[in-house]
Amino acid sequence: MDIRALFSRAAGHAAGFRETVDERPQRPSRDYAGSLSAFEEDLPLHGARMEQVLDELVAKAEPGLHMTTSPRFFAWVMGGSHPMGVAADMLTSAWGQNAGNHAAAPSAAAVEAVAARWLLELLHLPPESSVGFVTGATVANFTCLAAARGAVLREKGWDADARGLFGAPPISVLIGDDAHTTVFSALQFLGFGHDRVVRVETDRAGRISRDGFARALASAEAPMIVILQAGQINTGACDDFATLVPLAKRSGAWVHVDGAFGLWAQASPRMGRQTAGVELADSWATDGHKWLQTPYDSGYAIVRDEVAHRRAMTIVASYLPPVSQGERDPSHYVPELSRRARGFATWAMLKHLGQDGVIALVDQACSAATLIAERLVREPGIAVLNEVALNQVIIRFGAGTEKSVADALTQQTIRALQEEGALFAGGAIWRGDQIMRLSVSNFQTDPGQAERAALAIIETYRTVCSRHAM
Ligand SMILES: *Cc1c(COP(=O)(O)O)cnc(C)c1O
Numbered sequence: 001m002d003i004r005a006l007f008s009r010a011a012g013h014a015a016g017f018r019e020t021v022d023e024r025p026q027r028p029s030r031d032y033a034g035s036l037s038a039f040e041e042d043l044p045l046h047g048a049r050m051e052q053v054l055d056e057l058v059a060k061a062e063p064g065l066h067m068t069t070s071p072r073f074f075a076w077v078m079g080g081s082h083p084m085g086v087a088a089d090m091l092t093s094a095w096g097q098n099a100g101n102h103a104a105a106p107s108a109a110a111v112e113a114v115a116a117r118w119l120l121e122l123l124h125l126p127p128e129s130s131v132g133f134v135t136g137a138t139v140a141n142f143t144c145l146a147a148a149r150g151a152v153l154r155e156k157g158w159d160a161d162a163r164g165l166f167g168a169p170p171i172s173v174l175i176g177d178d179a180h181t182t183v184f185s186a187l188q189f190l191g192f193g194h195d196r197v198v199r200v201e202t203d204r205a206g207r208i209s210r211d212g213f214a215r216a217l218a219s220a221e222a223p224m225i226v227i228l229q230a231g232q233i234n235t236g237a238c239d240d241f242a243t244l245v246p247l248a249k250r251s252g253a254w255v256h257v258d259g260a261f262g263l264w265a266q267a268s269p270r271m272g273r274q275t276a277g278v279e280l281a282d283s284w285a286t287d288g289h290k291w292l293q294t295p296y297d298s299g300y301a302i303v304r305d306e307v308a309h310r311r312a313m314t315i316v317a318s319y320l321p322p323v324s325q326g327e328r329d330p331s332h333y334v335p336e337l338s339r340r341a342r343g344f345a346t347w348a349m350l351k352h353l354g355q356d357g358v359i360a361l362v363d364q365a366c367s368a369a370t371l372i373a374e375r376l377v378r379e380p381g382i383a384v385l386n387e388v389a390l391n392q393v394i395i396r397f398g399a400g401t402e403k404s405v406a407d408a409l410t411q412q413t414i415r416a417l418q419e420e421g422a423l424f425a426g427g428a429i430w431r432g433d434q435i436m437r438l439s440v441s442n443f444q445t446d447p448g449q450a451e452r453a454a455l456a457i458i459e460t461y462r463t464v465c466s467r468h469a470m
Pocket of ligand 1: 136232299
């Protein structure tokens with residue numbers, strides 16, 4: 001077996017794809033059904049040569065790939081899988097470390113300890129916090145809320161980690177009405193129930209209203225968990241942490257923040273206004289695979305109280321004193337024991353970008369979002385519905401016409417853009433209206449790319465309108 005030839009071939013395929021992403025139509029050429037029939041065959045009775053399997057995988061998979069890594073991919077909120085992180089991740093796979101504990105994987109455990117410290121410094125979060133390297137913000141929310149659950153019940157004399165929730169004092173959970181769906185999933189996993197929460201009213205941008213929050217706090221009973229948000233999925237809006245966190249703390253609540261992408265504003269002196277006061281919370285969930293551009297999957301569960309974090313995630317830790325100087329076992333901070341050594345890619349990205357590189361990355365995405373919004377609103381009939389405070393833009397076409405006409409024009413423009421393939425963006429419903437959403441979360445979306453995207457959107461909208469008029 002020629003391992004060098006095999007790995008080089010894989011790297012060659014990878015580079016070949018990435019070098020041409022910008023020129024390709026910005027969408028898959030094959031949908032799910034087509035992809036399924038490409039892969040569909042009976043269980044192979046006999047094996048095949050590795051090079052052949054690799055080439056076949058590429059041939060079958062590539063037509064069904066999204067250009068997620070392109071500077072003009074604006075759908076959902078997805079990072080660009082930066083080549084630096086990808087290269088580190090290739091090594092991670094090749095090294096085959098099991099990042100469960102420091103004895104099984106000394107380097108993997110150590111790199112996490114250092115990357116964790118860097119992340120806390122970069123995001124201006126309390127240095128005593130602990131960090132779990134998880135798959136993404138969904139599991140980060142789950143992990144943080146598990147720590148919260150244990151801590152607020154322990155204060156009432158109840159050990160939920162050992163005894164569970166049956167017979168436990170009921171916990172009030174307050175959450176904004178425009179929170180991300182995955183936070184409700186986390187609540188569901190934890191036995192809180194996704195409907196057994198107090199949903200607090202929000203403003204036009206999706207921010208929790210101060211008065212509504214104060215009222216909800218006043219009528220809720222301890223123990224209490226409050227869930228705030230940095231970066232609403234459509235508008236990018238952040239809750240007013242400087243006001244809400246102290247209010248919640250005064251009521252004795254544990255405050256958790258879902259900051260899957262928005263928490264990265266913290267890194268930037270210019271954008272940090274958006275997240276002012278977020279460091280006062282007790283736990284934070286964020287992603288590496290969104291704004292930091294690490295490859296999938298990568299998320300961080302950050303908890304101020306390390307003991308609460310460890311107690312929630314490990315059986316052993318419940319009976320152990322906190323680790324102060326000792327070795328760090330990655331599995332103490334995440335739900336899994338065996339897992340890939342995600343710390344390598346995070347370390348490589350932070351080392352490659354440096355603090356000023358991360359600041360530039362955050363600022364560039366926000367500037368590009370603003371630039372696109374400014375170009376678009378100059379075109380009659382295009383409205384930007386949000387104040388572009390971060391990297392998200394929500395757009396309505398046929399603005400000023402009847403609702404049903406504008407809904408249809410917006411849908412048609414999204415479809416036409418996807419067919420043309422100059423860029424990729426998707427739709428959503430916001431406050432009852434069809435919108436197109438753009439998330440600028442790729443490291444290559446510079447002003448030139450933003451300009452190009454805005455022009456393509458305007459041109460397509462004009463074509464859709466002329467078709468509509470006929
Ligand atoms: C993406 C996102 C999540 C979920 O994160 P995953 O990385 O997909 O698990 C949660 N909250 C917000 C605000 C998000 O944008």
